[in-house]
Amino acid sequence: MVRRCRDGDFKAFDQLVVRYQKPVFNAALRMLRNPEDARDVAQTVFLKVFEHLEQYDLNLKFYSWIYRITLNESINALGRLRPSEAISGNEIDQRPGLEQQVESQQMSRAIEQALTRIQPDHRAVIVLRHFLHLGYQDMGEILELPEKTVKSRLYTARQLLRDALLEDGVC
C-alpha cells in the first residue's frame, strides 16, 4: 500500500488514512486531551506522511514511522498551546458518545487528567505501550532509544501516573 502511495496512487493513500486515522487520532488525543487539537495533529501527520513518503525507508515498519511523526507533532502542539488549554476543563467529558466508550468512566477521566500532569516524554511511552499496545522493540524504534531506556522511562511514567492519581485520591 505504501509503495502504491509513493507511486502517486490516491486510492492507496486513502486506504492508508482509513487504516491509521484511528490510532493516530487516539495517540494525539491521549497526548493533548483536546479532541480539536488531536484532530489538527492528525491532519498534520497525514499531510507530513504524504509530503515525505519519498523519504520513508521501506525497510522500516510504516506504523513506527507514522507514530513517531504523531508523537513529535503532538509534542510540538503541546509547546504551542497555553498550559490552561492543554489541561483545561472537561471538553472530552462533555462530548456526547465519548463517555459511553469507556468502561470505567471515573477512572478513565481521572487518568486523562493525570496524564496531562506528567511530562510529554513520559506521556508518550504510556501512549505507545498502553494505548497503541506496542512492544518495547517497536517503542525503541519510534522513540529512537535503546529498549532498556524505554523500559526505564515507562516504569517511571507509570509510577508518576500512579502518584498523580494518588494525589487526586483515586488510587
Place this chain on the structure above:
Amino acid sequence: MTEAAHLALIHASIDGELDEHQRSELAGHLLANPDFRALRDGLREVCAALDGMVAVEPPQDLRAGILQGLPPMAEKPQQARRAMRWSAPLLRYAAIFAGALIAGTILYAARVGRGPDATEVSGTMAGSGARAPNVVDTVRLDLAQVGGQVSLYRADAGFGLELQLIASAPVDVLVASGEQTLRISGLGRPDSPDGARTTVALPGVGQHGQTVGLTFLVAGRKVGAATLTVPAGR
C-alpha cells in the same frame, strides 16, 4: 537485590515478562514487604485501567479533511520520479547519438568539404508538432469540500481545461463559456479512473477576455464557483 531491581520486577510482572526465578524472587519480596505489595497493587490497577480505556472513534469528517488538505499538485512526485527514472538512460542514448553525429559530420566534412551556407537551407525544417499545453489562467480551490486547482490552457488544437481536484465525494463541475455549458461528472475521487487529473477541450473558447465560469457541485448542491479568463494577447 536492590529496591529498584524489585520495582523493575513489578513492572516486568505487569508486562508478563518474568521467568520462573524472577517470579519467585518477587513473590518472596512481596510477602515480606506489605508496602511493596501495596505499590504493586496500585501499579497493577493503573495499568489495568490504562489497558481498559477504549479507543475513541475519530471525527467522521477527519478522513475527508485529510484528503482535502493534501497539496493540489499531489501527483507531481510520481511524475518527477518517473522522469528521473527515464532521464538517465535517455540522456545516455542522447549523448551517444550526439557523439556519433559529431563524428559523422567531421568525417563527412573531411571527405566532401564544407556544405552549403546555412541560409541556403532555411525554410526546409518540418513543423514542431504538438506543443506542450500553455497555461494561461489558473484558479486554486480551497473550499470546504473541494480542493485542488483548475487551469485554462492553450494548445495547438485550441483552449482546454485541466482539472486537478481532491474531494471526499464525487464533484460535478459545470463549465460555462459563451452560450455553452458543459458538465463534467464524478471528479475529485481518489478512485476516479484518471486519478485526480482530468482535461477537457473547450471548443469555441479563444477570444481575448472571454471568461469560463466554473460551478462546483457535490451531491447536486453548489459548493463553490470560480472564473477563468482568456488573457489579451499571447
